[in-house]
Amino acid sequence: MATTRADGLPFLPGNTFKDPTKSRFHVSNTLGFKNGYALQKRPTVGYGGERLAHNQLSDAELDELAKKMPTLTYGEPKQAPPDTFVPAHLAFDKKVLKFRAYFKETVHESSQEFYRVRPVDIYYYLEDDSISVVEPLVQNSGIPQGKLIKRQRLPKNDQGDNWHWKDLNLAMNVTFYGKVFRLTSCDKFTAEFLESEGLILNGPESVPVDPYTKSRNQPLRSYVTPSDFDKLNKFLKLDRKVLRFYCVWDDRDAMFGEMRPFVLHYFLVDDTVEIREVHEPNDGRDPFPVLLRRQRLPVDRNNVDSSFPMVVLELSDHEVKSWFTASDFAIGRTLFISGRRFLIYDCDKFTQEFYRRNFGISDFTPVPVKGKAKEVPKMELPPYNGFGSLEDSTQNCLSLVPQPPKKDFIKMLENDHKILRYEARLDSMRPEDKGRRFIISYRLSDDMISIFEPPQRNSGIIGGKFLEATRITKPNSDVDKPEFYGPGDLAIGTVIQIFKHRFVITNCDEYVLNMLEAYADHYPASTIDSIREKHGKSTPFKPTDQDKQN
Known part of the structure; x- marks a missing residue:
């Protein structure tokens, strides 16, 4: 705790007083640093930051002390003991001299090159005067590179002398195991060390260019990039912001062509375009949603220089002269993309707001695209x-x-095993056909007619099946839209023509009358009346057992 002494009292015990309000007791700093060097200052304050009233020397006193020689007061000083010996492995530990050099390697049996220039780094270790030679690695050089000479003391001549750092200088040749190395430059530490030892360095040289490597170098492509372009800023502002346009592909010029709807997406973050197809239920198309994957889209893909070999090479970004941007899209504009003609007829709300804010466009009236479809050939x-x-x-x-x-099948199930039977005779001018009798069977399930001729004794005609079940067309009917005989056409006394044979309906069974009366609204009344009249005047036709079997 700091103490104070009353004025006029001797500096004796009991004449000092402690300050009870004192709370700071730190030691003031008298050491400072400037530009990396330590500088001491005279203490002006004591413990706790109190101002020192004593031991404050003036500038005159300081000058007097600076000029005062201590030898006049204290006599000659004692001679300092000699410095302790420091071994070389401790004094030069991790101190290495680095020289840059090169050597020429002769190339035999090659028409393209005669020699190679191979740059190397020569390391001289001051600790034990050893030397190592390392060649920097070059990717895909095809030459074994790396450490050419491992760390060791290298012989200088046949007298047993080794290379020393005093023998090394710039712009000179050194021979290691019969290979000549040309020293061209060194690093800063090496130059300062040799100059501190009194060695004058020669001027540095440049490594000559390998002629074969120079002939294989190709000029670099030049890229013109706007200085104010900030890709990260553009990503942070425009990521996940997409312009959406509704368009149609007018393909009505092709056979079976139509107006196909699509959605065009323009990604503002990287100026890429994507086209997706709009599918409708039962449209008959394969479910491929993406027509054009997301990519940068050239305005005119064929607008390239005539010297470009399009037969063997594909177009890259360097050959395309212009790309689609946001200013190329507008409602009512037709775009030609990959040979297809797309008409933009509408866009969403976000796209309208983007064009209103950045391009000053206010008219977003949709274009009607539902025109008259092309007539499909029949x-x-x-x-x-x-x-x-x-x-x-x-x-x-x-x-x-x-x-x-x-x-x-519904008709077949409802009319299964329902057969209408009629009796008929052959209308022919030949006398042998006068007494021939036929049974005509009409199947209601499939509207087919079959004809059977019952055998008669001593008639000279073999009876049996006359016609297989088939559909019979009416005479003089249209070939493409034929009219077939039905139950309404088989009236009593009616003549029907079947494959150039004329048959006259003479009678029918009672089932035919019941069937026609049950569905009287489907058949002509004249047909039903002819059957009723026939059954009322004569005995109804009753087929024999042989007719039923056939």
């Missing part, structure tokens, strides 16, 4: 040639691999 079927059924011939034209014609 596929016409060739005329029927008469071979096979009409349905089979149509299936051959509808598909490459013909499929069987579709059947009306």
